[in-house]
Amino acid sequence: MNNFLVLLTGEIQRMKKYNILGASLLVSIIWIGVLHFTEIENVSNIFPLLIFLDATSMSMLLVGVSMFFEKQEGTLKSLLISPINKNEYILAKVFSNVVSNIITLGILYAYARIFKEIDINVLGIFSAVILIGFFHSLIGFILTYYSKDFTGLLMGMLKYSFVFMIPVLLQEVGIIKSELIGKILYIIPSKSAMVLLKSSAGGIDIWSILLSTAYMILGSVVIYYFVSKKFDKFAVKESGV
Amino acid sequence: MFKVKDLTFRYPKNKVDTLKGLTFEIKEGEIFGLLGPSGVGKSTTQKILTKLLDNYSGEIKYKDKDLKEYKKEFYQEIGVGFEMPVHFSKLTANENLTFFKKLYKSNADTDELLKKVGLYEDKDKQVNEYSKGMKVRLNFVRALLNNPKVLFLDEPTSGLDPKNARVVKDIIKDFKDNGGTVLLTTHLMNDVDELCDRVAFLADGQIAEIDSPKNLKLKHGQRVVDLEYAEDGSTEKASFDLDSLGADEEFLNIIKEKKIITIHSKETTLDDIFINVTGVGKDE
Structure with a gap:
């Protein structure tokens, strides 16, 4: 893994140069706007909801965007004939994304601390964002593998959001009230993500936190295996074959 | 390698x-x-x-x-x-x-x-x-x-x-x-x-x-030498076998007595070999 750090710093440099980080910061500003204009003074409960959107959808999108830039410019080919292995490449992309998630979290938390009231377990929410960002960045890889172009990626994201994220959000805002459906939702990753983020504000059963943590960790391992296995086929395709 | x-x-x-x-x-x-x-x-x-x-x-x-x-x-x-x-x-x-x-x-x-x-x-x-x-x-x-x-x-x-x-x-x-x-x-x-x-x-x-x-x-070319020389105010052409060039009296006479305009061995070009060997035009 001796080139992992080189790839990671390269990813972050390019995220800056290609304005991917800028777009992410812009989204943070939108979330700050939401926090600012809400009449709720203590934002401990709404805070995990905003971070949920960033750590899930933005993670998938940012991986897809950076990979599409590489496809478009042929730079993936240049990386493939460099002394790196696919694990270094995948992990560098995932962790650069996690860095972006953490920056967003840091900005929002700083705003909430200064201008609002917030009472959350900081270590808990940072750990949750790392796990959720990691998992969803890998989902971003899968969506990119199966997307022919950027529009395809966006469509894939929309489908993912519709199936996995919206039901969880509907439950959070009280539209889905059934306890049974609430339990069934544990089969989808977005539910685990939401549970972990909300647990930082307290009031979540320990079994639910453990189950969600296990889901995110095991899910990441399984998806990582899949992403790594499919990478060779993707690389061959992107090398111009 | x-x-x-x-x-x-x-x-x-x-x-x-x-x-x-x-x-x-x-x-x-x-x-x-x-x-x-x-x-x-x-x-x-x-x-x-x-x-x-x-x-x-x-x-x-x-x-x-x-x-x-x-x-x-x-x-x-x-x-x-x-x-x-x-x-x-x-x-x-x-x-x-x-x-x-x-x-x-x-x-x-x-x-x-x-x-x-x-x-x-x-x-x-x-x-x-x-x-x-x-x-x-x-x-x-x-x-x-x-x-x-x-x-x-x-x-x-x-x-x-x-x-x-x-x-x-x-x-x-x-x-x-x-x-x-x-x-x-x-x-x-x-x-x-x-x-x-x-x-x-x-x-x-x-x-x-x-x-x-x-x-x-050499393999794909012809082993001949093409000559162009001046004679009686006009340009004449002649071809000679490359392998027996030194013993070819006609060739030796021409280069001794005539004004040579051009002289080329008939090596082929790689472009021609490309077309001949691959059987297609090279821009295909």
Whole structure:
């Protein structure tokens, strides 16, 4: 893994140069706007909801965007004939994304601390964002593998959001009230993500936190295996074959 | 350096093999040209030799060891110059090179290379401000930045003006003179003629000819000498057998007594060999 750090710093440099980080910061500003204009003074409960959107959808999108830039410019080919292995490449992309998630979290938390009231377990929410960002960045890889172009990626994201994220959000805002459906939702990753983020504000059963943590960790391992296995086929395709 | 034996490859969605049992060797320190019409398998061969494709049959040895046994350290020893630009367009040339240099154990003096190819003054410009020719030259520098032992070059002078093409060809010659090995793929037969020690012509996934450009020209040319000379105010033509030239009285009389206008041995050109051997026009 001796080139992992080189790839990671390269990813972050390019995220800056290609304005991917800028777009992410812009989204943070939108979330700050939401926090600012809400009449709720203590934002401990709404805070995990905003971070949920960033750590899930933005993670998938940012991986897809950076990979599409590489496809478009042929730079993936240049990386493939460099002394790196696919694990270094995948992990560098995932962790650069996690860095972006953490920056967003840091900005929002700083705003909430200064201008609002917030009472959350900081270590808990940072750990949750790392796990959720990691998992969803890998989902971003899968969506990119199966997307022919950027529009395809966006469509894939929309489908993912519709199936996995919206039901969880509907439950959070009280539209889905059934306890049974609430339990069934544990089969989808977005539910685990939401549970972990909300647990930082307290009031979540320990079994639910453990189950969600296990889901995110095991899910990441399984998806990582899949992403790594499919990478060779993707690389061959992107090398111009 | 590379020993390729019975190399066969088929793309998953294809019904026929793209490569049908190629056998050839690239010797250490030589410039080896891989030529043939588009779609004949040149790029596929190059991708296999650079380990971008691995589900082939046959045997490839690099330094007497199976190519499949090499891991990422293989890339420390090779440089690949793609035909199309492969740079991060929103990074400067210098930022691109600095990033890639960090991945290698050995680094060339890229400032020196940039000076040689005339890009040093523009090294702090974003690549998206570069012309096509500048990107091609930057590709070339990218291929050399790790002091490779083997260079894979795909159309290295394509899109370059004659002056810059000359610079690139001189660097390739210097690379060879310093012990480097080159696999060159190009459609420009003048480059092949000038640079390659040996060439292989591919046709229908097989090697149709493999030899030095000179031997190929001799093999495919006619062994005759054509003369044009002045006689009684007009221009006359004559052809003589090259092998018995010294004993040909008529030839000797003409060159002694007449004013010679032109004299040519009928060696063929690589362009003609390309067309004859591959059976297609070279622009196909």
